[in-house]
Amino acid sequence: MRIRPSRSFAVDTVIALAMVAVAVLLGGESVRQGWPELDCPAYALVALAHLPVAFRSRAPLVVFGAVQAASVVYISAGYWPVVCTFGPMLALYTVASVRPARTTAVCVGLLVAVWIYAGVVSESGAMASVVGQALLFSAVLWRFGYLARRSAELARELRAEQAERARREVAEERGRIARELHDVVAHHMSVISVQAGLARFVFDSDPPTARSALGTITGTSAEALDELRRMLQVLREEDLDDPGAAPAAPMPGLARLGELVERVRAGGIPVELRVEGPPRPLAPGVELCAYRVVQEALTNVLKHARDARATVELVYRRHQVTVEVTDDGQGVIQDRVGTGGGHGLIGMRERAKLYGGTISIGPRSGGGFAVRLTLPTSAQAARQGDDRTE
Known part of the structure; x- marks a missing residue:
């Protein structure tokens, strides 16, 4: 060795x-x-x-x-x-x-x-014994030395594999963080931008509307800071080891879709929320995935189809949950999809793939745009979905 x-x-x-x-x-x-x-x-x-x-x-x-x-x-x-x-x-x-x-x-x-x-x-007088001892001891020493060398080589290979795996995990984690930051910043800043423009436009002519817009900006920016603070707290390793550290607040889920819709309404987009089936708690990752997809879809409506009406439909089924965001906007479809798919759309697809779901993104035949996400809520459904994709 x-x-x-x-x-x-x-x-x-x-x-x-x-x-x-x-x-x-x-x-x-x-x-x-x-x-x-x-x-x-x-x-x-x-x-x-x-x-x-x-x-x-x-x-x-x-x-x-x-x-x-x-x-x-x-x-x-x-x-x-x-x-x-x-x-x-x-x-x-x-x-x-x-x-x-x-x-x-x-x-x-x-x-x-x-x-x-x-x-x-x-x-x-016993040369045969001498030769036998020489060969035996040399062979034993060579064998033990060889085993020690192979053990050292395998240990180095294992360390290299572990280092490579750690690098891949770091890259994946950076991608996840980038998606979270994009979702948080893009949505909230879109709402703030719309409300700031509205407040500036009616500041002198309609003070109550301007004050309402500023209130929405205050609430939206506070929520954005809360989500950013929550993400940073998760990233701080010392908080994980500190028993006295305050527990991180839960990530947003489907129960907060109403708040998300209200913010978009405050941004000037009429949004209707429909829920079909009895709501039930789901895995945190599934809820976060669905919430982020809806958030990104509504952000795109704010950016590219401000004169549109939007609908968010949440359907609970036995083994899966479906969320669909549609609008009747006449914005430029190419801006929504983007030449390379856009960071937001890439994030949607990666989230859906991560949780074994399917997602469709594109224009509607009757006009407007639609984003439909289906996520399995049980291991059995996830396996069936994997079988269908193979």
Whole structure:
């Protein structure tokens, strides 16, 4: 497993010192095993065969070569070979954990060759056992190192996938926020613009109407600020972690369609609201989607068909809810649709798709414009809708 040098050097140093201590203690058994007693040059070689391991994370191949060279000199001097096996074995594992298989294979071959060389120099009578041990230990070290390298690679790939997923989620969230801001700002500013123009026109000739228009501007701007404040509060991460933070107000839903219609009426557009079927609470996302679509449709009426009459029809069915906004305006249809669909119309379609609904937007055969949205209100209906779209 790859370890960052800045964090691993102290740990590797401790490991190297521990291996030197074990090798020195093991060297004290050399005479009992029939080998020469270790002297100062032998202990120096033992240190050279283990201490470089402290730098294994920084230069694994250099460390492997250094400890192998020290081991070869130690073995050639006629000392007990087992004493200098720890450093080369750990160095081989490190190479296998951070280098490709081809490089590791060369190092495995060198370790096996040194091991066999030790058996030849010591005139061992069990060369088959020596060769078997060399191959077995080298294969085990290579395998564990390979598994550590693959684990590190998979961890990096997982982090990269998580980072990519986070970037996609951020992009989607930005799109959602952009749609919400568009819906809030476009609708309320359209109402304010209409009312400000009316107040200016009748300011001297009809003060009561001007005051009514200013009152509508005050209420609409206050509501716009409330919705913007609600969105910003949702975006503030610290509010989510603060148990003392005030709970965010609920997002607008179908129960507030009456208020939306009243604002548009105050803007000079006669709007009729019809509700069919017994109203019932729906999922917050479904209600917000339907509310925003109606809001955007009425905003388009304010922008492009101010002389029109509009109708908002809300129909509750068993497994779905339908909202339809129609008008009889003679505004330019191309302005409503836009060359590229417009941000508002794109937002409508994306909202409908998000909740498994269908939406139709376009001119009516008898004149005017219509927006019709159908949203499923149950998982079963959503699945049926998905099956129909496949």
